[in-house]
Amino acid sequence: MVDPSQAGMVALGAGIAVGLAGIGAGMGEQAIGAAAVGAMAEDEKFFGKGLLMTVIPESIAIFGLVVSLILLFVF
Amino acid sequence: MAIKDNIKPTRSELIELKKKIKLSQSGHKLLKMKRDGLILELFAILEKAKDVRAEVEKQFTVASQKLAIAKSVEGAVVVRSTAFALKDTPKLELESKNVMGVVVPKIEASSVHKKLNEHGYGIIGTSSRIDEAVDAYEILVEKLILAAEIETTMKKLLDDIEKTKRRVNALEFKVIPELTEAKDFIVLRLEEMERENTFRLKRIKG
Amino acid sequence: MGASNNVKYAYIVARVRAMKSKLIPRDMYPKILNMEIPEITRFIEESEYKKDVDELAKKYKGTELIEHAMSQNLALTYRKLIEVSQNEANFLITEYLRFWDIWNIKTMLRGKFSGASEEDIVEHLVAAGQLSYRDLMELVKIGTVEGVIGALSRTPYYPALEGYKGDLAEIENALDKWYYAKRIEAAIQTGNKLFLKFLRTEIDLKNLKMLFRMKRAGMEREDIMKLIIPGGMELKEADLNRLASLPLNEFVRALEEFSYWNAIADVSSDLSSLINIEIRLDKYGLEYAARISYYYPLSILPILDYILSKKIEVDNLRIIVHGKETKLPEEIIKAHLVM
Structure with a gap:
């Protein structure tokens, strides 16, 4: 259903989606991770909370992954 | 004993004694007046001393x-490090004052109570709690100096009253009675001699 | 403030916030106030101060142990802030904590001035600033005020000290002024507006406190203006000049136009003691720090807030312990707590 020449574009789009989402998540995590480490250095109880907070921006990466999967398999 | 034993019963001695008695009596009167005056002075100071002492105690608590x-x-x-900053101690000047022949001290203190910017510590780095403690203690020192002055005066007055009282008593109960006794003795003795003389004259006549 | 700046502060702010959560909560103070000294001692021994108490237990006893443990803890906590922070935060904290250098130099000079013994001086030093313990020990060995000043000639404090002419108060004031000026310079250098704002409010509060003290002591305008710290937020040079020339009661009334008035309005009529006013202004400073650090959560402000809060915690505990020891009435102790 897709033109072979278009397949390349889809793959490119999927790649960009995952990549950008990953960069975005990374930027978000940068601050949160730093903060989590800081809090944890004072009190180990913050490990759980810190980890949870740190992985929240990870969802953006997952969105990127989902979009790329859709791109790859639906179109 | 005493005077009576070693005096010669002569007329000139009698005159001398009479003079002495008179002198002692007037001295006694004067000393008695001085004693009363000192006691009055003491009472006035006592009041002050009491007040000052109460003030010192109050100020000390504060x-x-x-x-x-x-x-x-x-x-x-x-606090201790701030206290390090103060080096010059207050200067005291001692003068003396004369109250009825009693020399009492008069203490003149300078630079006890200082101004805020003369305490020796920086103002920016300290708080008013330090100022207040410093002020309170400076006032206390001032009061203590005053108390010292008044209480020394009181002590000196008391000493002097004691001394005057002893003198008054000695005059009243010892010197004057003894002198009077000696005078009486001489008078007696002179009369006796008179009588003896009369008797002798009569014997010669007869 | 850009995103990258926020990131810079994320680590240290999170850490400081975690440290702040370990401070003694406000509602704990009334409880401590009801305890007896042994209980308070135990409470402090079991708290964040445990390590310091254990360390100093050999040297001191009783309330003196508590006091030294608290001041050591304070110094170590501040040291730690310098050690765990980086870049701009580190720079600003370092500048802020020069307070302890100033403090140590002042103590040293005062000690030398009055001829106190070396041990006596050492006991009062707090090695929390840039001058290390070893530097301080070297300085203590020097015999005279001039010698100490000479030995400091390579430090940044020298400009404030070199004018020493036998009047200690003068260079103490110069040192304090230098400290404020240096921090403003640091704020301008980094372009950190929040730090500057905080600082300028601090200067205002300090100036106000000093004005009250100096006005009450009847000092002249020129003398007052010599001690006033320039660079305040609301109280500008012209305002200060005007305030300094007013008589005491008019001075108090003239304060109504400034925003600090609300903090002191109800205690300003009683000028027999300035302690109430100072406590109110301290409290205002603390609240201000807490408030603006909520507005700018990822900045230098939460750290400054922590520095202040920690200092006040130590002060409060000391007031309670000392007050109890000297049998001060509870109301007086309470009145001096900054809560």
Whole structure:
């Protein structure tokens, strides 16, 4: 259903989606991770909370992954 | 004993004694007046001393409380280190004053109570709790100096009253009675001699 | 403030916030106030101060132990802030904590001035600033005020000290002024507006406190203006000049136009003691720090807030312990707590 020449574009789009989402998540995590480490250095109880907070921006990466999967398999 | 034993019963001695008695009596009167005057003075000072002492005690409580506050708020460390800054001690000048022949001290203190910017510590780095403790203690020192002056005066007056009283008593109960006794003795003796003379004259005549 | 700046502060702010959560909560103070000294001692020994108490237990006893443990803890906590922070935060904290250098130099000079013994002086030093313990020990060995000043000639403090002419108060004031000026310079250098704002409010509060003290002592305008710290937020040079020339009661009334008035309005009529006013202004400073650090959560402000809060915690505990020890009435102790 897709033109072979278009397949390349889809793959490119999927790649960009995952990549950008990953960069975005990374930027978000940068601050949160730093903060989590800081809090944890004072009190180990913050490990759980810190980890949870740190992985929240990870969802953006997952969105990127989902979009790329859709791109790859639906179109 | 005493005077009576070693006097010659002569007329000139009698005149001498009479003079002495008169002198002693007027001295006694004067000393008695001095004693009364001193006692009056003492009472006046006693009142003052009582007030000053009460004030010192009150000021001491105030000052130690202020210091306790400064110490607990700023920390003993801060208070002690601030206290390091003060080096010059207040200067005291001693003068003397004469109250009815009693020399009493008059203490003139300078630079006890200082202005805020003369305490020796920086103003920016300290708080008013330190100022208040310092002020309270400066007032206390001033009061103490005053109390010292008044109480020394009182002590000196008391000593002098004691001395005067002893003198008055000695005059009244010892010197004057003895002199009177000696005078009486001489008078007696002279009369006796008179009588003896008369008797002798009569014997010769007869 | 850009995103990258926020990131810079994320680590240290999170850490400081975690440290702040370990401070003694406000509602704990009334409880401590009801305890007896042994209980308070135990409470402090079991709290964050445990390590310091254990360490110093050999040297000191009783309330003196508590006091030294608290001041050591304070110094170590501040040291730690310098050690765990980086870049701009580190720079600003370092500048802020020069307070302890100033403090140590002042103590040293005062000690030398009055001829106190070396041990006596050492006991009062707090090695929390840039001058290390070893530097301080070297300085203590020097015999005279001039010698100490000479030994400090390579430090940044020298400009404030070199004018020493036998009047200690003068260079103490110069040192304090230098400290404020240096921090403003640091704020301008980094372009950190929040730090500057905080600082300028601090200067205002300090100036106000000093004005009250100096006015009450009847000092002249020129003398007052010599001690006033320039660079305040609301109280500008012209305002200060005007305030300094007013008589005491008019001075108090003239304060109504400034925003600090609300903090002191109800205690300003009683000028027999300035302690109430100072406590109110301290409290205002603390609240201000807490408030603006909520507005700018990822900045230098939460750290400054922590520095202040920690200092006040130590002060409060000391007031309670000392007050109890000297049997001050509870109301007086309470009145001096900054809560």
